[in-house]
Amino acid sequence: MDRDPILLTPGPLTTTLRTKTAMLRDWGSWDADFIAVTARVRARLLDIVSGQGSHVVVPLQGSGTFSVEAAVATLVPRDGHVLVLDNGAYCKRAAKLSQMMGRRASVMAFAEDQAVSAAALDARLQVDASVTHVILIHCETGTGVENPLAAVAAVCQRHGKGLIVDAMSSFAALPIDAAALRFDALVAASGKCLEGVPGMGFVFIRKEVLDGCAGNSQSLAMDLHDQHTYMERTGQWRFTPPTHVVVALDEAISQFIEEGGQPARLARYSDNCRTLIDGLGALGLRPFLAPDLQAPIIVTVHAPAHPAYSFKRFYDGAKARGFLLYPGKLTEVETFRVGCIGAISRREMALAVSAIADTLREMGIDCHAAP
Numbered sequence: 001m002d003r004d005p006i007l008l009t010p011g012p013l014t015t016t017l018r019t020k021t022a023m024l025r026d027w028g029s030w031d032a033d034f035i036a037v038t039a040r041v042r043a044r045l046l047d048i049v050s051g052q053g054s055h056v057v058v059p060l061q062g063s064g065t066f067s068v069e070a071a072v073a074t075l076v077p078r079d080g081h082v083l084v085l086d087n088g089a090y091c092k093r094a095a096k097l098s099q100m101m102g103r104r105a106s107v108m109a110f111a112e113d114q115a116v117s118a119a120a121l122d123a124r125l126q127v128d129a130s131v132t133h134v135i136l137i138h139c140e141t142g143t144g145v146e147n148p149l150a151a152v153a154a155v156c157q158r159h160g161k162g163l164i165v166d167a168m169s170s171f172a173a174l175p176i177d178a179a180a181l182r183f184d185a186l187v188a189a190s191g192k193c194l195e196g197v198p199g200m201g202f203v204f205i206r207k208e209v210l211d212g213c214a215g216n217s218q219s220l221a222m223d224l225h226d227q228h229t230y231m232e233r234t235g236q237w238r239f240t241p242p243t244h245v246v247v248a249l250d251e252a253i254s255q256f257i258e259e260g261g262q263p264a265r266l267a268r269y270s271d272n273c274r275t276l277i278d279g280l281g282a283l284g285l286r287p288f289l290a291p292d293l294q295a296p297i298i299v300t301v302h303a304p305a306h307p308a309y310s311f312k313r314f315y316d317g318a319k320a321r322g323f324l325l326y327p328g329k330l331t332e333v334e335t336f337r338v339g340c341i342g343a344i345s346r347r348e349m350a351l352a353v354s355a356i357a358d359t360l361r362e363m364g365i366d367c368h369a370a371p
């Protein structure tokens with residue numbers, strides 16, 4: 001096939017030709033032209049959360065996890081105590097990396113098919129004063145659950161606890177207003193709902209907590225306080241920046257603004273998600289989550305209960321038709337995942353449903369074809 005497949009995954013995502021074309025140049029990292037691109041990206045990222053004045057944004061090389069790890073290392077003192085609200089795989093990853101950073105880490109476990117509970121957090125913080133920071137995954141990409149960010153932020157504020165939000169898969173799609181919501185750090189990345197290419201993360205940090213972060217990090221490369229100080233002083237990245245990723249993100253942000261910003265992106269992804277769930281429903285395929293918990297980011301779907309089903313064959317069949325799906329991440333039930341994000345719209349989602357129907361038919365799995 002001479003066309004790229006459509007990526008129905010949580011990233012990397014399908015990008016526009018404009019975004020891809022932006023990468024066809026070479027940039028000097030110390031040059032004024034590239035410094036201007038970095039400054040523009042940072043300013044426009046802050047605009048998206050209304051964080052100008054109150055927050056800084058610190059970009060960091062690497063995939064999204066690098067920035068989560070850097071946020072924990074930079075924000076949490078070495079004798080701090082992190083409490084992770086856990087309803088899925090990315091929550092478990094945040095707990096593990098906190099522990100590996102040498103921080104005391106506790107986990108509050110919730111069911112994977114439920115949102116985490118702000119009321120349960122409230123009760124826990126009343127009896128455990130040792131917690132210094134709470135980690136919340138806004139959209140748990142392992143299942144697609146949207147967790148209650150505003151309610152958790154309010155509980156953390158009331159108890160005077162720091163809040164670190166992994167908003168990797170929700171930022172730029174779900175509303176996040178730094179003026180209405182108190183967090184210490186919020187983490188996202190280039191290759192998710194902004195529809196850039198992967199390769200850099202960025203962390204919004206509340207200015208009031210930034211100065212207190214000096215010297216927390218035990219890592220040189222992951223020290224966001226140091227990265228920020230250097231960038232403020234020179235306009236440059238501390239170490240070699242992913243120049244092509246940064247210019248692609250700059251171009252992707254321009255298109256994000258042209259489309260109508262976060263509300264327009266949410267509307268498109270919601271339409272994608274509805275088209276997908278309705279189409280799969282007509283084939284007899286059910287989503288794992290109740291509709292009120294489902295973020296329009298990624299949908300976990302129960303695999304057909306049929307002896308001929310195997311994810312590998314299913315994946316290969318969909319790929320041959322031009323769509324890359326994603327495996328499920330649940331241990332108890334057989335599922336697959338379909339992303340609703342990226343530079344795609346209802347048309348691609350409808351074609352994906354047809355590709356899935358054709359693939360299942362080819363595998364000898366009976367499904368009620370859509371009329």
Ligand SMILES: *Cc1c(COP(=O)(O)O)cnc(C)c1O
Pocket residue numbers: 010011063064065066068090137139140141166167168169189
């Ligand atoms: C994508 C994602 C990450 C980062 O994953 P990487 O593979 O490191 O880019 C972290 N948290 C969530 C919720 C994500 O969706």
